[in-house]
Amino acid sequence: MRLRRRLADLAMTGLCALAVGVALVPLASLLWLVVSRGLPGLTPAFLLGRPAPVGDPGGGVGNGIVGTFLMVGLASLLAVPIGVGAGIFLAEEGDGPLGRAIRFVAEVLACVPSIVLGIVAYAVVVIPMGHFSAIAGAVAMALLMVPPLARATEEFVRLVPGTLREASLALGVPAWRTSLRVVVRTALGGITTAMLLAVARAAGETAPLLFTSLNNQYWNLRPDLPTASLTVQIFNFAISPYESWHAQAWSGALALLLLVGVLNLLARFAARDRLGGGSR
Amino acid sequence: MAASLARLPTAAPSPRRSRRAGDRLWSVGLVAAGGAILLVAGLVILVLGRAAAPAFHALGVGRFLAGQDWDPVSGAFGALPFIYGTLVTSAVAILVALPVAVGLSLFLAEMGPPRLRPPVAFAIETLASIPSVIYGLWGLFVLVPWVRTTVEPLLGRLLGWLPLFTGPRIGLGYLSAGLILAVMILPTIAAVTQEVLRSIPPALKEGALALGATRWEMIRIAVLPTARAGILGATLLGLGRALGETMAVTMVIGNAPEIHASLFAAGYSLPAVIANEFAEATSPLHLSALAALALVLLGVTLVLNSAARVLVLLTSRRLGEAS
Numbered sequence: 001m002r003l004r005r006r007l008a009d010l011a012m013t014g015l016c017a018l019a020v021g022v023a024l025v026p027l028a029s030l031l032w033l034v035v036s037r038g039l040p041g042l043t044p045a046f047l048l049g050r051p052a053p054v055g056d057p058g059g060g061v062g063n064g065i066v067g068t069f070l071m072v073g074l075a076s077l078l079a080v081p082i083g084v085g086a087g088i089f090l091a092e093e094g095d096g097p098l099g100r101a102i103r104f105v106a107e108v109l110a111c112v113p114s115i116v117l118g119i120v121a122y123a124v125v126v127i128p129m130g131h132f133s134a135i136a137g138a139v140a141m142a143l144l145m146v147p148p149l150a151r152a153t154e155e156f157v158r159l160v161p162g163t164l165r166e167a168s169l170a171l172g173v174p175a176w177r178t179s180l181r182v183v184v185r186t187a188l189g190g191i192t193t194a195m196l197l198a199v200a201r202a203a204g205e206t207a208p209l210l211f212t213s214l215n216n217q218y219w220n221l222r223p224d225l226p227t228a229s230l231t232v233q234i235f236n237f238a239i240s241p242y243e244s245w246h247a248q249a250w251s252g253a254l255a256l257l258l259l260v261g262v263l264n265l266l267a268r269f270a271a272r273d274r275l276g277g278g279s280r
Numbered sequence: 281m282a283a284s285l286a287r288l289p290t291a292a293p294s295p296r297r298s299r300r301a302g303d304r305l306w307s308v309g310l311v312a313a314g315g316a317i318l319l320v321a322g323l324v325i326l327v328l329g330r331a332a333a334p335a336f337h338a339l340g341v342g343r344f345l346a347g348q349d350w351d352p353v354s355g356a357f358g359a360l361p362f363i364y365g366t367l368v369t370s371a372v373a374i375l376v377a378l379p380v381a382v383g384l385s386l387f388l389a390e391m392g393p394p395r396l397r398p399p400v401a402f403a404i405e406t407l408a409s410i411p412s413v414i415y416g417l418w419g420l421f422v423l424v425p426w427v428r429t430t431v432e433p434l435l436g437r438l439l440g441w442l443p444l445f446t447g448p449r450i451g452l453g454y455l456s457a458g459l460i461l462a463v464m465i466l467p468t469i470a471a472v473t474q475e476v477l478r479s480i481p482p483a484l485k486e487g488a489l490a491l492g493a494t495r496w497e498m499i500r501i502a503v504l505p506t507a508r509a510g511i512l513g514a515t516l517l518g519l520g521r522a523l524g525e526t527m528a529v530t531m532v533i534g535n536a537p538e539i540h541a542s543l544f545a546a547g548y549s550l551p552a553v554i555a556n557e558f559a560e561a562t563s564p565l566h567l568s569a570l571a572a573l574a575l576v577l578l579g580v581t582l583v584l585n586s587a588a589r590v591l592v593l594l595t596s597r598r599l600g601e602a603s
Binding site: 005006008009012013015016017018019020022023024026027029030033034081082083084085086088089090092093094098099101102105106107108109111112113114115116117118119120122123124132143146147150174175176177179180200203204205206207210211214231234235238239246249250253256257260261264 | 299302303305306307309310311312313314315316317318320321323324327328330331379380381382383384386387388391392396400403404406407409410411412413414415416417418420421422463466470494495496497499517520521523524525526527531551554555558559570571574577578581582585586589
């Protein structure tokens, strides 16, 4: 009897350990393949070039990388003031009914599939403009960045000790300057983390871009024109029937993975080195 | 902290009125930013509702939702193949991901050496941060061939008497889409489950151990029943992610607007059809029908996520009272 219970304990422990292994296999496989298949093609010409027709040697994702940066930048301009502002509001004055409502809506909004937000951007930007554009892609990205940004900012601002704020107020500093220059500045590391995570998520997004920024074979810096993005290029390369484009898809994936990875690492780093980062 | 104190702004001898104005301006700005979130939510619902209305009008809500044919050229718009594909792939994903996520969480929280926690947690977080188009690429060139040559023959041999595992083995289809979704929602379920496990009062576990329970018995008696609602909430959150996942599914599900009992068959999902057809839809009715599909998707995810949140909240509140 005792042995049976022992064995059951052992078996379940083994199964749970197995679950850890099972969870890690896809990650290992994915990382290994992206690196091993993507690395040979990841040349400067690939990163700086633009797509070549099938059969032509060379071709790259340079215009897609530029497009991704352009749209992420525009999206940040839209999303950061709203997201961070809303986060500060939730942390500082968010205990009333309005705050509770906003917090709930932000959480629900964070779960809305990105493709649905893409349709909203399409209706709000593409239809009035009459054509696809980088700004439409940026609006879709911004819609997706705001909710997590607000929630994360709130959490980091809430970590700032109340004594710090009281000290500032006691010195006669007006409330708004206390908020801005004491509370927000103290939480700045955390807010930076929140922004970097939102940017990383937006940079890796594909679905809403398919019908907002569409794609572009050429270099483009104008926000009112259709724009290539790294993710859409990877998608198009991957579903094409050509072997050489598949190779480019893996190289593009490696470039994207590096970009997102660096942003995530920076995010960790930003949170660590200031007050408010200790919570992780 | 000393540094930030040293940088304290010196209190300028500002007259009272400008101080009040500053406070008010700051406060108005913050409220505006917060209100913008409410505005965005309203906009999402309004815009989708208006875009979807023509399709519902022209086709009828019931006929649209229950229609089995999707042929934009001839004007047939039935949502059922996509709803079915979304539900089936999500179900496969949950069936595969839930046991793994719970096992992993139990091992990390209760069984394994604490040393193991940070690296595994880091790996799971990495899994969560990989863009979905990269999952799709990996799915298309690694998972699909593996499913075609290994998983499907194996399932066909062992369980071929079930209609679920019959038909031609092409790799692209519900099964591959479900498996890739399983990988993608694993981090979500695991993260929330671990949070729930951590909130269980130690006294409960110590009680079981003091009665002579082995570690597994302690988990079975004290941990799992207490965490059940929370784990259900975690599952619903994962489900919410699975339903809305677009790129990876689009790349491996086969994109055939059909309904098949077999998991081996090619199907379609709500987000996938929107991704594939929206940019190229020309007739207003086609666009509107796609928007209506998005509205269905939005409705389902909103209900699911609200339910999940309530469940997780109830669990932690109940545990908070118990401890």
